[in-house]
Amino acid sequence: MNAPALPLARGRRPTAGQLRLAEECRDPGRPKPTPTISEVAADRYLDPARFAAERARLFGRMPLCLGPSAMLPEAGTAMTHDGFGKPLLITRDRGGVLHVFVNACRHRGTRLVDSTGPTPGPRIVCPYHAWAYGLDGALLAIPRAETFPGIDRARLPLVRVPGTAKLSVHMSSSCSIQ
Numbered sequence: 156m157n158a159p160a161l162p163l164a165r166g167r168r169p170t171a172g173q174l175r176l177a178e179e180c181r182d183p184g185r186p187k188p189t190p191t192i193s194e195v196a197a198d199r200y201l202d203p204a205r206f207a208a209e210r211a212r213l214f215g216r217m218p219l220c221l222g223p224s225a226m227l228p229e230a231g232t233a234m235t236h237d238g239f240g241k242p243l244l245i246t247r248d249r250g251g252v253l254h255v256f257v258n259a260c261r262h263r264g265t266r267l268v269d270s271t272g273p274t275p276g277p278r279i280v281c282p283y284h285a286w287a288y289g290l291d292g293a294l295l296a297i298p299r300a301e302t303f304p305g306i307d308r309a310r311l312p313l314v315r316v317p318g319t320a321k322l323s324v325h326m327s328s329s330c331s332i333q
C-alpha cells in the first residue's frame with residue numbers, strides 16, 4: 156500500500172537533489188549516477204555581507220537554543236550569553252524561575268554583567284550609575300532618585316527577550332534605552 160502523499164509547504168518546491176533522491180527511492184534498482192565532487196567557494200565562509208544576511212535571516216527570525224536550563228542551576232544567579240549577536244543576560248531568580256533579558260541598563264545602555272559563568276547575587280547593579288535590578292528584571296533602586304523627578308521605576312524593567320524555561324529565545328525583539 157502506498158503512503159499518502161504529503162502536501163508541499165505553500166510556495167516551496169523540491170530541490171533538484173530532493174527530486175533525485177525521490178527518484179532513487181522509487182526505483183532503487185536503477186543505475187546510480189556517478190558521484191561528483193562539489194566545491195564550496197571559500198567566500199561563503201569569509202564574506203561579511205553573507206554572514207550578516209545569514210545572521211539576520213536565521214538568528215534574527217528563528218527561535219534559538221541558548222543551552223540546557225542546568226547551565227544556570229542555582230536560584231539567585233545570572234550569566235551572560237553573547238553568541239547570537241545580541242548581548243543577553245540570563246538569570247534564575249530567587250524563586251528558581253529563568254529569565255532572559257537584554258544585557259543593557261535602562262538608563263544609558265551600559266552592559267550590566269560581564270561574567271560568562273553563573274554569578275550569584277541578590278541583585279544586578281549597573282557599573283555606571285548604580286541603578287539596581289532584581290533577577291526578575293524589576294528596577295529596584297535609583298541612586299539620587301530626586302534627580303529623576305517623576306520617574307516611574309515600574310515602567311523601566313530590564314528588556315525581556317521572549318523565551319522559555321528551556322532557555323530558547325526569539326531574537327527579533329527590540330530594546331529601548333532611557
Ligand code: FES
Pocket residue numbers: 260261262263264265281282283284285286
Ligand atoms: S547607565 Fe546604568 S545606571 Fe546609568
